[in-house]
Amino acid sequence: xxxxxxxxxxxxxxxDEMERDSTVVLLGEDIGTYGGAFKMTEGFLxxxxxxxxxxxxxxxxxxxGVAIGAAYGGLRPIVEFQFIDFIANAFNMITNFAAxxxxxxxxxxxxxxxxxxxxxxxxxxFHSQSPEMHFVHTPGIKVVVPATVEDAYGLMKAAVRDxxxxxxxxxxxxxxxxxxxxxxxxxxxxxxxxxxxxLRRSGRDLVILTYGAMLYPVMEAASQLAQEEIExxxxxxxxxxxxxxxxxxxxxxxxxxxxxxxxxxxxGGFGAELAAIVAEEAxxxxxxxxxxxxxxxxxxxxxxxxxxxxxxxxxxxxxxxKKLVAY
Amino acid sequence: MRPLARPxxxxxxxxxALSRKLEDILARMHREAKLDGALWLRPGLEAVALGATFVPxxxxxxxCSLPTxxxxxxxxxxxxxxxxxxMGKADGASRGRDxxxxxxxxxxxxxxxxxxxxxxxxxxxxxxWANRYQNNDGVSLTLVSEEAVATGDxxxxxxxxxxxxxxxxxxxxxxEASISSASFPNGTGVPLLFERLQGYGLKAVPxxxxxxxxxxxxxxxxxxxxxxxxxPTVIEANVTLSWRYEFGEHNLPQPFVGSELxxxxxxxxxxxxxxxxxxxxxxxxxxxxxxxxNEEHLQLLTRVDATLAAAVVEAExxxxxxxxxxxxxVYFDTASPVLE
Numbered sequence: 001x002x003x004x005x006x007x008x009x010x011x012x013x014x015x016d017e018m019e020r021d022s023t024v025v026l027l028g029e030d031i032g033t034y035g036g037a038f039k040m041t042e043g044f045l046x047x048x049x050x051x052x053x054x055x056x057x058x059x060x061x062x063x064x065g066v067a068i069g070a071a072y073g074g075l076r077p078i079v080e081f082q083f084i085d086f087i088a089n090a091f092n093m094i095t096n097f098a099a100x101x102x103x104x105x106x107x108x109x110x111x112x113x114x115x116x117x118x119x120x121x122x123x124x125x126f127h128s129q130s131p132e133m134h135f136v137h138t139p140g141i142k143v144v145v146p147a148t149v150e151d152a153y154g155l156m157k158a159a160v161r162d163x164x165x166x167x168x169x170x171x172x173x174x175x176x177x178x179x180x181x182x183x184x185x186x187x188x189x190x191x192x193x194x195x196x197x198x199l200r201r202s203g204r205d206l207v208i209l210t211y212g213a214m215l216y217p218v219m220e221a222a223s224q225l226a227q228e229e230i231e232x233x234x235x236x237x238x239x240x241x242x243x244x245x246x247x248x249x250x251x252x253x254x255x256x257x258x259x260x261x262x263x264x265x266x267x268g269g270f271g272a273e274l275a276a277i278v279a280e281e282a283x284x285x286x287x288x289x290x291x292x293x294x295x296x297x298x299x300x301x302x303x304x305x306x307x308x309x310x311x312x313x314x315x316x317x318x319x320x321x322k323k324l325v326a327y
Numbered sequence: 328m329r330p331l332a333r334p335x336x337x338x339x340x341x342x343x344a345l346s347r348k349l350e351d352i353l354a355r356m357h358r359e360a361k362l363d364g365a366l367w368l369r370p371g372l373e374a375v376a377l378g379a380t381f382v383p384x385x386x387x388x389x390x391c392s393l394p395t396x397x398x399x400x401x402x403x404x405x406x407x408x409x410x411x412x413x414m415g416k417a418d419g420a421s422r423g424r425d426x427x428x429x430x431x432x433x434x435x436x437x438x439x440x441x442x443x444x445x446x447x448x449x450x451x452x453x454x455x456w457a458n459r460y461q462n463n464d465g466v467s468l469t470l471v472s473e474e475a476v477a478t479g480d481x482x483x484x485x486x487x488x489x490x491x492x493x494x495x496x497x498x499x500x501x502x503e504a505s506i507s508s509a510s511f512p513n514g515t516g517v518p519l520l521f522e523r524l525q526g527y528g529l530k531a532v533p534x535x536x537x538x539x540x541x542x543x544x545x546x547x548x549x550x551x552x553x554x555x556x557x558x559p560t561v562i563e564a565n566v567t568l569s570w571r572y573e574f575g576e577h578n579l580p581q582p583f584v585g586s587e588l589x590x591x592x593x594x595x596x597x598x599x600x601x602x603x604x605x606x607x608x609x610x611x612x613x614x615x616x617x618x619x620x621n622e623e624h625l626q627l628l629t630r631v632d633a634t635l636a637a638a639v640v641e642a643e644x645x646x647x648x649x650x651x652x653x654x655x656x657v658y659f660d661t662a663s664p665v666l667e
Contacts, residue, residue: 025460051459051460052460054456054491056487057483057486057487057490059483059486059487061449061479061480061483062449062452062479062480062482062483062484062486062487063449063483063487064449065446065447065448065449065450065452065453065480065483065484066449066450066452066453066456066484066487067453068449068450068453069438069449069450069451069452069453069454069455069456069457069467070453070454070456070457070460071453072388072433072438072450072453072454072457073388073453073454073456073457073458073461073465074457074461075457075460075461077453092443092446092480093446093449096441096442096443096446097441097443097446097447097450100441101439102656102657102658102659103424103655103656103657104421104424104425104429104431104439104656105420105421105425105429105430105431105432105433105439106431106433106656107431107433107438107439108659139657140657140658142658162659163659164658164659242658
């Protein structure tokens with residue numbers, strides 16, 4: 001049985017979009033001749049040519065600016081940050097130029113900003129970050145975090161076709177570990193719309209709100225909880241901006257207890273935003289406090305013992321769920 | 328480049344004079360508290376901005392980060408539109424959402440800069456790339472201030488443009504107007520920028536920024552080079568005057584009104600000032616070459632006054648934006664693509 005990985009799904013989505021639409025172009029470091037640090041874009045240069053697949057100098061701010069201009073000029077650029085940690089170098093262009101462009105003078109920037117994010121591969125502070133909140137907090141940027149192979153494919157297609165800048169955060173640990181049968185993404189044209197969360201598991205005792213690679217420890221925790229007759233509903237947020245509050249609040253009302261799990265650090269993480277929304281919109285539905293399981297407020301450490309202590313583990317999620325259900 | 332015809336020369340003088348006079352009006356409005364916040368002006372840059380923007384055609388793109396009216400007028404931006412924008416009116420180009428002359432209009436191929444120095448240069452390099460990719464012969468013209476040359480954004484943008492031989496023309500305007508960060512020795516390690524910039528593998532040349540015809544010729548050569556596929560050009564345009572004073576009865580604007588520079592010294596204009604004022608220089612040029620009579624000069628100035636008087640009435644009577652418009656334009660209005 002042929003399988004396709006999370007990485008291959010992203011690659012296929014970009015390939016399909018570039019075949020469909022000649023205005024879709026790629027920029028990034030080592031993406032052409034080398035095929036990308038993770039081989040995400042292997043074969044793209046020979047297929048689409050050097051005018052559409054640009055090997056850039058190490059200048060994230062510069063080539064993000066070039067991508068914005070290319071978008072003004074009628075192209076639809078996909079910009080790669082070799083590790084998403086390096087998006088910091090382009091923070092100015094993204095937040096002050098791209099994000100405010102339509103607002104200031106009506107010029108939209110249809111652009112995808114993508115790269116491998118996330119921890120758990122012993123890569124240390126500069127190759128493991130979850131930078132979403134810098135951009136969630138910037139009006140004008142959309143942010144999506146696919147957790148499944150199907151979503152990696154479908155959300156990439158939707159991101160390319162979106163008329164606004166979309167930050168597409170891939171989790172590097174899922175690149176080659178997550179695989180599904182190829183026929184699941186074989187259907188051309190399938191897109192996953194931005195702004196729609198996904199109900200991954202129905203339950204009654206609590207809802208666990210999560211996104212990204214944390215979906216997997218959450219689902220494992222839900223399995224373990226089920227053995228003790230605690231049924232957890234699991235919502236994969238997958239689109240941070242725009243956020244599907246209807247799905248979130250619907251699950252909250254159904255279960256009355258909310259646990260939020262994310263890999264990003266605690267303070268100012270997306271969990272804080274979700275908690276505030278739930279408290280404002282569904283306070284009367286709650287039968288317990290809103291609890292978060294997150295990474296602590298530290299940079300991502302390198303050593304295995306430290307990184308394992310940093311990342312939320314299945315046991316942490318199970319313990320928090322039991323504490324919540326006991327209310 | 329073909330010699331300019333008499334009507335073209337008159338139109339250039341008209342726009343030079345209009346740019347200067349409109350900045351006078353803006354300065355007066357600011358002193359009368361009719362404009363909120365700080366106001367930045369750059370009297371004395373008219374020849375650089377007008378000369379540079381004279382060359383692009385409708386298929387080309389222009390972006391200027393210097394707050395000068397003269398960079399806008401040849402792209403078809405009317406005086407009332409400039410006033411509406413600077414006054415933050417509902418019908419201003421940014422609908423009151425952005426200040427000053429951060430003017431952008433997609434339909435006119437004008438790219439609005441941001442306050443962050445030189446961020447627009449990478450963007451215009453990107454447009455140049457898109458133009459070449461789409462085989463439409465368009466060139467990107469970008470005006471940057473001299474202090475922006477020190478930024479990483481400048482370096483990354485010109486480096487990218489040189490590597491990819493993009494159809495990009497950059498005009499670095501040196502006008503002694505930066506607070507303390509400009510030119511040698513505070514902003515750069517060498518006194519002549521164009522010599523330093525040749526090290527990027529592109530063409531870099533100087534021009535006298537107070538000579539309108541010289542600027543047009545220099546930018547025109549750079550555009551031809553770009554269209555031939557020979558890559559980017561950086562032009563160092565020197566505007567060797569400092570307008571940090573207020574003329575007596577001539578009532579020229581106090582520059583940098585509301586900016587951090589604070590007090591301007593007051594003195595009478597010197598021969599040097601008069602000799603380097605691009606407006607007076609072009610007037611002298613036209614008269615010495617029998618391209619403008621005194622009567623034609625007066626007619627052009629009368630037309631400037633009439634245009635601006637009407638523009639002021641129009642703009643002062645225009646509506647302010649309302650809170651209902653606060654959320655407009657943050658995202659594209661329609662929904663993202665849905666499952667088919």
